[in-house]
Amino acid sequence: MSGPTDPQANNATGAASETGTGVDHAHVRPLLEDDGSRDGPAILTWMVGLLLVPAGVLLALGLRGAADSRDPRIPDLIAEHLPETGVSNPVTGVLLNFRGYDTLLEVAVLVAAMVAVWSLDRGQRVFGLPAGRARDEPVLAAVLRLAVPTAFLTAVYLTWLGSSEPAGAFQAGALLAGAGVLLTVARVMRPPTAAALPVRIIAAGGVAGFVVVGIAVLPFTGAFLAYPEGWAYPLILGLEAALAVAVAVILVELFVDVPSIPAPDSTLDTVDPTGDPLGRALAPDATPPDPGAP
Amino acid sequence: MTPLDLYAWAGVAVFLLALHAVVTRAHLIWKVLGINLMGTGVFLILLAAPARRDPLVADPLPQGMVLTGIVVAVAATALALGMALRVMSRTGSPFLTVDPESADPDPDAPEPPS
Numbered sequence: 113m114s115g116p117t118d119p120q121a122n123n124a125t126g127a128a129s130e131t132g133t134g135v136d137h138a139h140v141r142p143l144l145e146d147d148g149s150r151d152g153p154a155i156l157t158w159m160v161g162l163l164l165v166p167a168g169v170l171l172a173l174g175l176r177g178a179a180d181s182r183d184p185r186i187p188d189l190i191a192e193h194l195p196e197t198g199v200s201n202p203v204t205g206v207l208l209n210f211r212g213y214d215t216l217l218e219v220a221v222l223v224a225a226m227v228a229v230w231s232l233d234r235g236q237r238v239f240g241l242p243a244g245r246a247r248d249e250p251v252l253a254a255v256l257r258l259a260v261p262t263a264f265l266t267a268v269y270l271t272w273l274g275s276s277e278p279a280g281a282f283q284a285g286a287l288l289a290g291a292g293v294l295l296t297v298a299r300v301m302r303p304p305t306a307a308a309l310p311v312r313i314i315a316a317g318g319v320a321g322f323v324v325v326g327i328a329v330l331p332f333t334g335a336f337l338a339y340p341e342g343w344a345y346p347l348i349l350g351l352e353a354a355l356a357v358a359v360a361v362i363l364v365e366l367f368v369d370v371p372s373i374p375a376p377d378s379t380l381d382t383v384d385p386t387g388d389p390l391g392r393a394l395a396p397d398a399t400p401p402d403p404g405a406p
Numbered sequence: 407m408t409p410l411d412l413y414a415w416a417g418v419a420v421f422l423l424a425l426h427a428v429v430t431r432a433h434l435i436w437k438v439l440g441i442n443l444m445g446t447g448v449f450l451i452l453l454a455a456p457a458r459r460d461p462l463v464a465d466p467l468p469q470g471m472v473l474t475g476i477v478v479a480v481a482a483t484a485l486a487l488g489m490a491l492r493v494m495s496r497t498g499s500p501f502l503t504v505d506p507e508s509a510d511p512d513p514d515a516p517e518p519p520s
Contacts, residue, residue: 143500150432150501157430164422172418175455182456187465202466203473211470218474225481229488233495282477359477366484373495 140373198344199275207280208348212337216326219318219355222362226315230306233371252298263291271356275345281352285359292364303368304361311361318358321351413454421447434490434500438483445479 151157190202190210197205207215267284274280295301304311325347326337333340339347424443427436449472456468494500 140494143494143498144435146431146433146436146500148431151430152432157426160429161426164426168418168422171421172415175414175418175451178455186467190466202464203469206466206470207473211467214470214474218477221478222481225485228485232488232492280473282473363480366481366488370484370488371491371495373491 143373196341196344198339198348201274201276201278201280203278204274204280204348204352208351209339209344212322212326215355216319216322216337219322219358222359223315223319226306226362226365229366229370256294256298256300260291260295263287267291267356267360271352272349274352275349281355282359284352284356286363288356288360289363289367292360293367296364296368304364305369306365311365314361315358315365318355321354325351410454414451417447417450417452417454419447420444420450432501434493434502435487438486438490441486442479442483445475445482449475 190206193210194200194202194205197209199205199209267287270279270284270287271281274283292301292304296303306312306315322337329339329343329347330336421444424440424447426440428440428444431437431440452468452472452475456465490500493502
């Protein structure tokens, strides 16, 4: 590929350049540079800054009032009712019991974000990843052999620890996602795509598990997501496990399965969206004409 | 001025500086980073402001809300970055108002038959 490349990009795609299918992202780099020439005039920048000073004073005064008018009994109430939550970590108790709705909708937001990112270009993806594999690079392979199992074990531990200490499904999910991104970038794992059915099932599993548990406890307690006595701990632990895996898959998706900027002379594999019932309608050759295009 | 006050004020400052970047910077990546940082400022305020009253009792409620907020912020940032990438791939420009001279042709436009 022509154009300037920096040593780092060459290093990252060292194995790729031999096979000729790698990208050095030289065509993307100019898009990420900003010399500020497109910003508004300096006077505007200063005026906005001056406007924000009184806004900041108002904000701080309002915050002081809001903080002082808070109900001071809330921490005591949480501490008092913590034994009923089935867990001993108050934050986990708040997240998965007292305010389980918040967490349910939070995972729903994650799934929605994944669907939205995937929909941005109707699932057409050209992955700008190096074509080489980790086994071609001894240092990378050694690091992966150490880091990935460690991350996996730590994630399991964090999920379990969440009931008693500051930890939990989202921390564990983030760690698992880190391992997943590492494996994907090193080309050990194929980049997951939201078009694949297993990815969709796991990603939706967090929300689905929450809804199923929430409805299943209805006959016993009469309220959505109100766990029956004695069942809170196993239900929360099960939900945390499902959440950790779902969060991990969604985060890897959000990191890897994003709209790409194909190079003009791109020779990359386009991920085939077949295997998906909508894949044929969404295949690149079936792209509907863009109304904005001339 | 306790250290917690300082955290709350720092949160306000981070929020406003980020808002300034969102308003004045034209580059889409700056705007996305600005929105993300605005959220970080809010988290700082959420954690510090309730603790002002009794710094010895940790209140799990705002902590839970911030944990939830972090995940939502990650999702929103990923979506915003995806949208920015999409704009770049469609217009060849990282700005919302495209300079007609520097814009590349639409890569998704159907190719003329050869």
